[in-house]
Amino acid sequence: MINPILTVANVRLIEQQVNKILNSKSLSKDPEILSAVKGIAVAELKEKLPVATEEILRAVTQISDRTDAELFIESLKIYTIPFKAISEKGLQKLFRKDKKLKLPKLETIDWHGISYLSWADQGTHRQYIVIEKDGTFIALRGISQPQYYTKGICAICNQHGPVHLFTATVKGNEDRYTSYSNYICDDPEKCNAHVTDYKVLEDFVTRNLV
Structure with a gap:
C-alpha cells in the first residue's frame, strides 16, 4: 500500500x-549548463522538500x-495528499453568516490539484477562501475589487500576473473594525497551480483573520 507523502503544494x-x-534544455545545448541546472533543482528540492x-x-x-514531464507529474498523484473534500453543508457551516451563500460547483473540483478552495459571488463581490490546517478547515471571506x-x-x-485587490474586514477590540487588503491572483485555478x-x-489566511 502506497503512503501519500506529498501535499499538492509539494507537487x-x-x-x-x-x-x-x-526551459534550460530549450535555451542551451551545453551539457555542463544543463547538469548545473539539474544540480540546483535537486538541491532546492532537498532543501524545501525533505520528504x-x-x-x-x-x-x-x-x-x-514536456510529454515526459506531464506523465511524471501525473504519476505523483498516488503519492499526493489531496485537499480534503468538503460538502455544501460544510461550506454553509463555515460561512453561516451568509444567508444566501453562493456555492461553487464542488463536483467539478480536482481535489488532488488544489491547495486551497476559492470562489467568488459576482453579485455581491464577495470572495471566499478555504484552507486546511491541522485537519481543520479555516474560512476567510473578503471583498473582491475588480476595479x-x-x-x-x-x-x-508570489507569482507575477493578473491580480485584483482582496479586502478582508475583521473585528478587533471595542467593536473596532480593521480592513486588510492584498493583491491576489484573478484566477484561483492558476494561482493554485503556482502555490x-x-x-x-497559511500565513496569508491567518494574517487576514487576526
Whole structure:
C-alpha cells in the first residue's frame, strides 16, 4: 500500500523545478549548463522538500521533454495528499453568516490539484477562501475589487500576473473594525497551480483573520 507523502503544494514545487530543467534544455545545448541546472533543482528540492525520495529526485533529472514531464507529474498523484473534500453543508457551516451563500460547483473540483478552495459571488463581490490546517478547515471571506485589477505579485503564490485587490474586514477590540487588503491572483485555478509553499498560503489566511 502506497503512503501519500506529498501535499499538492509539494507537487507544484517539483513541477516548478522540472520546468526549470526543461526551459534550460530549450535555451542551451551545453551539457555542463544543463547538469548545473539539474544540480540546483535537486538541491532546492532537498532543501524545501525533505520528504522527496531518491526515486523522485532521480526522476526529476531524467525528464526529457514536456510529454515526459506531464506523465511524471501525473504519476505523483498516488503519492499526493489531496485537499480534503468538503460538502455544501460544510461550506454553509463555515460561512453561516451568509444567508444566501453562493456555492461553487464542488463536483467539478480536482481535489488532488488544489491547495486551497476559492470562489467568488459576482453579485455581491464577495470572495471566499478555504484552507486546511491541522485537519481543520479555516474560512476567510473578503471583498473582491475588480476595479483594482492590475498586474503584480500575488500575496498567495508570489507569482507575477493578473491580480485584483482582496479586502478582508475583521473585528478587533471595542467593536473596532480593521480592513486588510492584498493583491491576489484573478484566477484561483492558476494561482493554485503556482502555490509551492503552503506556509505562505497559511500565513496569508491567518494574517487576514487576526
